[in-house]
Structure formats: C-alpha cells, structure tokens
Amino acid sequence: xxxxxxxxxxxxxxxxxxxxxxLEDSEKHKVEYEVHRLVVNRDPKYTNFVEFRTHKIIYRRxxxxxxxxxxxxxxxxxxxxxxxxxxxxxxxxxxSNVCELDLVFNFHKVYLMLDEFILAGELQETSKKAIIERMxxxxxxx
Numbered sequence: 001x002x003x004x005x006x007x008x009x010x011x012x013x014x015x016x017x018x019x020x021x022x023l024e025d026s027e028k029h030k031v032e033y034e035v036h037r038l039v040v041n042r043d044p045k046y047t048n049f050v051e052f053r054t055h056k057i058i059y060r061r062x063x064x065x066x067x068x069x070x071x072x073x074x075x076x077x078x079x080x081x082x083x084x085x086x087x088x089x090x091x092x093x094x095x096s097n098v099c100e101l102d103l104v105f106n107f108h109k110v111y112l113m114l115d116e117f118i119l120a121g122e123l124q125e126t127s128k129k130a131i132i133e134r135m136x137x138x139x140x141x142x
Contacts, residue, residue, distance in 0.1 A: 003055055056073055069083070090132065
C-alpha cells in the first residue's frame with residue numbers, strides 16, 4: 001500500500017502531497033522535511049529505494065522535482081518506480097512538457113489525475129491510454 005505521495009522541488013518546497021493514512025499536520029510537515037533531506041542528499045549512484053522508519057521511500061528525480069512514494073516494506077519497488085514514471089508521462093502528455101508551475105497553478109487537475117490511477121493507496125489503473133481518455137472526458141465536462 002502507498003502511504004503517501006510527495007512532489008518536492010530541490011529546495012524542499014512541497015508541490016503536491018497526498019496522504020493515504022491519517023497523520024497530524026505537524027507529523028506531515030516533519031515527514032515532508034525528513035523525506036526531502038533523505039532523497040536530496042542521496043548520491044545518484046545509489047538506488048532509488050531507501051528505508052524510512054518502518055516503510056520504504058521510492059523516489060525519482062525529474063528535472064528539478066523529486067517524486068517520492070512511501071510504501072510498505074514488502075511491496076515491489078520496481079512496480080512503484082514504474083508507477084512514478086507513468087504519472088510523469090501522464091502529466092507530460094496532459095500539460096505538454098510539464099513544469100513545476102503547471103503543478104502549482106493546476107493543482108486540482110494534478111490531484112484529479114492522481115486519483116484516476118491511485119485509489120485509497122492502491123494502484124487502480126495502469127493504462128496510460130485509459131487514464132488520458134478519462135481525463136479528456138472530464139475536461140469536456142468543465
């Protein structure tokens with residue numbers, strides 16, 4: 001199960017945070033700070049998987065953003081790494097060469113995309129085509 005998803009820039013500013021487990025606000029800020037310190041200072045020659053408390057952080061850096069997932073210790077790392085890549089591909093397709101400002105000014109659409117393929121901390125849809133078609137349908141409704 002995915003515990004939370006964080007998108008953070010290199011300075012540590014959280015651009016998107018989605019929690020699938022209940023946490024107090026103070027604990028959320030603490031977790032965001034710890035995850036940022038963990039991934040930003042990590043040498044690129046190491047893997048993109050790191051233990052965090054009793055879970056695992058799976059992260060990937062795209063340009064200036066770190067996409068981080070916290071998952072159970074027994075979950076498949078490569079499946080979630082592929083999940084991050086799928087999310088980036090969907091963002092890139094939807095925003096035509098996505099940048100950090102797209103995430104800031106269109107956060108409601110980004111959360112909607114995230115909800116289309118992750119539901120209650122579990123992968124719901126893995127088809128890029130199906131997600132993009134669904135987003136197109138939702139765009140027509142607006």
